[in-house]
Amino acid sequence: MTRAAAIAALLGATAIAPRASVEQASSPPPNRRAAIAGRVTDSYGDPAVNVIVAVESRGENGARRASGVAETDDRGEYRIGNLPGGRYVVSVVRLDAIVNLPVDAREPERTYYPGARTASEAETIALEASDVRDDIDLLIAPPPLLLPPVATLRQRQLAAGGPLTSLPPGASIVRGRAVTADGSAVPHAQVRLMPADVAQTRAAMADAAGRFEFRDLAPGAVRLFTVKAGYDAVDAALSIDLKAQETRDGIELRLVRWSTMSGTVTGDRNEPIAGARVQLLRLRYDGGRRRLAPTGVPRQTNDLGRYRLYPVAPGQYVVTAALPGFAPAEKEGYTPSYYPGTAQPASAQFVSIGASANVDGIDIQLARARLARVAGKVLDPDGAQVTPTALSLNTSVRSASAVSISMGANIAKDGSFEFRNVPPGQYVIRTDRGRSKPWIEGEFGTRPVVVDGDDVMSLVVATSSGSSVTGRFTFLARDGTKPPAASAVELRPLAADFDQAPTSVATAKIHDDWTFEMSGLNGPRRLELTRVPPGWALQEIRARGIDVADRPLPFGKREQSLAGVEVILTDRVSELSGAIVDAEEHPQPRAAAIVFASDRTRWYSGSRYMRRAPAAADGSFTIAGLPFGNYYVAALGAARSTAIGDDWPDPAFLETLIPSASSVNVAEGQKQIVRLTASP
Secondary structure (H helix, E strand, C coil), X not given: CCHHHHHHHHHCCCCCCCCCCECCCCCCCCCCCEEEEEEEEECCCCEXXXXXXXXXXXXXXXXXXXXXXXXXXXXXXXXXXXXXXXEEEEEEXXXXXXXXXXXXXXXXXXXXXXXXXXXXXXXXXXXXXXXXXXXXXXXXXXXXXXXXXXXXXXXXXXXXXXXXXXXXXXXXXXXXXXXXXXCCECCCCEEEEEECCHHHCEEEECCCCCEEEEEEECCEXXXXXXXXXXXXXXXXXXXXXXXXXXXXXXXXXXXXXXXEEEEEXXXXXXXXXXXXXXXXXXXXXXXCEEEEEEEEEEEECCCCCEEEXXXXXXXXEEEEXXXXXXXXXXXXXXXXXXXXXXXXXXXXXXXEECCCXXXXXXXXXXXXXXXXXXXXXXXXXXXXXXXXXXXXXXECCCCCCCECCEEECEECCCCCEEEEEECCEEEEEEEEXXXXXXXXCCCEEEEEEEECCCCEEEEEEECECCEEEEEEEEEECXXXXXXXXXXXXXEEEEECCHHHCCCCCCXXXXXXXXXXXXXXXXXXXXXXXXXXXXXXXXXXXXXXXXXXXXXXXXXXXXXXXXXXXXXXXECCCCEEEEEXXXXXXXXXXXXXXXXXXXXXXXXXXXXXXXXXXXXXCCCEEEEECCCCEEEEEEEECHHHHHHHHHHCCCHHHHHHHHHHCEEEEXXXXXXXXXXXXXXX
């Protein structure tokens, strides 16, 4: 059960978007209304983070009706505003049990203010029209110790005398502390000890000094994890190898406190805007270009227009705010806006934040823009109007905008569609009639559209049944390698133009005789082996007598179909291996090797001429199956590798690597060894 579904089930008709700070109207009423606010803590005095607080109106006959919900922030604080005068009860519920432990089917308990277990025992809070009660604090139990579901199930079977038996206990002991980077204790952190058998996982709660202990452990390899709301673990896990009757002491599990960002969203008359969705954007390499992409958890403003974002990873961000649906129904409305108050992403100011930092005062004034309607109809391949099953308006990859927008349409009974409140920009309408099989993409259509503030009406989006590709796999076993299983090979038609292809592309159906088929393809594609079995590499993809591997091929019309395509694999596999060290020749286990073709035309999304390989514990790496040609090879230190993440194929970043990179020439079947020094 998802968190949103659990909330809806608990609160009946009241449903909130996941992680919304307050679900209220999108603009404040003319006169200030009542509000209820406070803080939720557990019995240790720690803030209860991301728990659900509900406010219900209480009638004279005792009947209750949902009036609002909120989720506590990283401080355990909540606020529910825009309430009319009346009589209310407040309750809080922790959803950990049903969300994180699906083997538990029980409904979590609710606690009513000021500590009652039932609504009938709850205190009634009487509010006048403009009252604010900001002292409605609640106390709940600490979060339960969480184990993997398989471990929970195993322990219940053992407790019930089931057929399973636990592993024999040992006499080893593990002791340590949960601490911050400066060595300060992190009290009441949860620590999990996971042996090779996940079902034998143990959990413990650190004490007020951050100390934890596991006793009676059998020898063997174990991993330690630590979690606490409001903190992130510095390392994913700590692995140790226990000997028989060993006491391993002095272990430190490091955590770092979340960074946060907060501010106020206002309108053009400086009035607070409730219900605005605030989101962080970060520069990413996506779809062949740099874009501002959403990151982190979005939050909504409360009745005072206040928002608080958490957790925020250190870095530089653009902060954006938008109303649900982008704007009210009037022609001139609020458009998605960027800090400090511009409708143009290029004019936004970046906000920097460090580790364990709290940045306040990031206030955004929503900007108005002339918004448009985009409307039309969808035709099937025979020219008949149809009701689209999936229809969206997306920012074109050709757009100069640094931000991608995706909108859904209102669809009438006759199948006509309308996108409302569309900001100026360059877009593509995409419709996908769905698919019945993984190798058949189905009817698909696109239509470019430019919006400059005026309505764009009577558009026609024509769909196509697409083209088909059939052929056969051939294996050149020059070294006597046995052909792989068909399940070890995956051939897909990857998009060469993201405006003209569906989000999810086909996977070729490979038959027992190594023939294959796929159909319904639209737009320019590259036929790519997205899964290659060990010991094999792609040599060629031949169609109509030429090698089309890595070439964009046009699809969409029946006459653009390809038959007799030959996908040739060879067991003469190139291999590039080596070690990554620092300036003192020490191995760099968390570094990464980046290999990319010296031919810049090969630097496209999904190219097999660009590869990244993480270093092993001894700093070694191996990259197999590179096509023949000349390459640059560079190494990134652990910090830089983590910082760049999945954006490493960005051509602008690759250019920065060339001055310090080595140059290698890869030939078929050749094995080469290089030694790389990681850049800091």
